[in-house]
Amino acid sequence: MHIDPFIVLGSAVVGLLVGMTGAGGGALMTPMLILLFGVKAPSAITSDLVAAVLMRPVGAIVHMRKRTVNYRLVGWLALGSVPMAFVGAYLLHLLGKASSAPTHVEQALGAALLTGAAAMVIRWGMDVRGGKERTAALRDLVVKPVPTVIVGMVGGVIVGLTSVGSGSLMIVLLLFLYPLISAKRLVGTDLTQAVPLTLAAALGALAFGHVEFGVTISIILGSVPAVFIGSLLSSRAPDKYIRPVITFVILASGLKYAGVPTKALGWTLGSILVAAAITLATVTVVRRRSGAPVPAEGRPDAPRAEESSPDRSLTGS
Secondary structure (H helix, E strand, O other), rough: OOOEEEEEHHHHHHHHHHHHHHOOHHHHHHHHHHHHHOOEEEEEEEEHHHHHHHHHHHHHHHHHHHHHHHHHHHHHHHHHHHHHHHHHHHHHHOOOOOOOOHHHHHHHHHHHHHHHHHHHHHHHHHHHOOOOOOEEHHHHOOHHHHHHHHHHHHHHHHHHHHOHHHHHHHHHHHHHHHHOOHHHHHHHHHHHHHHHHHHHHHHHHHHHOOOOHHHHHHHHHHHHHHHHHHHHHHHHHHHEEEEEEEHHHHHHHHHOOOOOOHHHHHHHHHHHHHHHHHHHHHHHHHHHHHHOOOHHHOOOOOOOHHHOOOOOOHOOO
């Protein structure tokens, strides 16, 4: 069993993003293993899923301790996703490895994620103009059982059929199903519901796949500490910092699933980061020169609405 330090390093980067956003693990980890490290696709998929069985609970535990998990949402999502993950794995077995059906599913998923990323940007602009914030407390959130179960079913069958994609897709669907939920609660809930889903998908993949334990251990060594750090950041940081990262990861996932080549994907994402940095610097300079007041949420002495009234009835949320 060989531990690859470069896989450890790459897994740490992906793990940090997963901990911060709850999304992007499969979209980034599996292609990295295949394209950069030459791991065969079936082994990369199965090894990634088995490693995620340990990676996801770490992030979930951090958010549970910070009380940023809606357990009713987790329960309804798992009710739909866990059985459908086995169904998806069985469908993949029936279709056979030569079938192009999983590829078509990933392309459709990519189009959906790109649409979702664009919609998230538009919604953010509307929220800024309307002065709205996603600050719904856990006890204030009205859970919609039937739509939530359907979201879980869609995510479950996709992760079983393609072994990737459920986190990014569920983040988008939950954002539009519960538009006022804050980013930290969204990430915490998604990471927690991913624990039983990932376990189900890993068991399904193990039934038909092959695990390279050296790759799996390398992924665990890099991703688990990074997920812990990323979860600490996402459970404490304000929405204005977490939401752009979520949007960026979903955009990257969508482009990858849509079939954008790796080199072009790298240039595209790099250009977006540079443009975002220039825009942020320009806006900051303009505000300072114009003497615009700093928003209340940006002042260190400003109280935080969610922290001023901690939720003491998580199980009833």
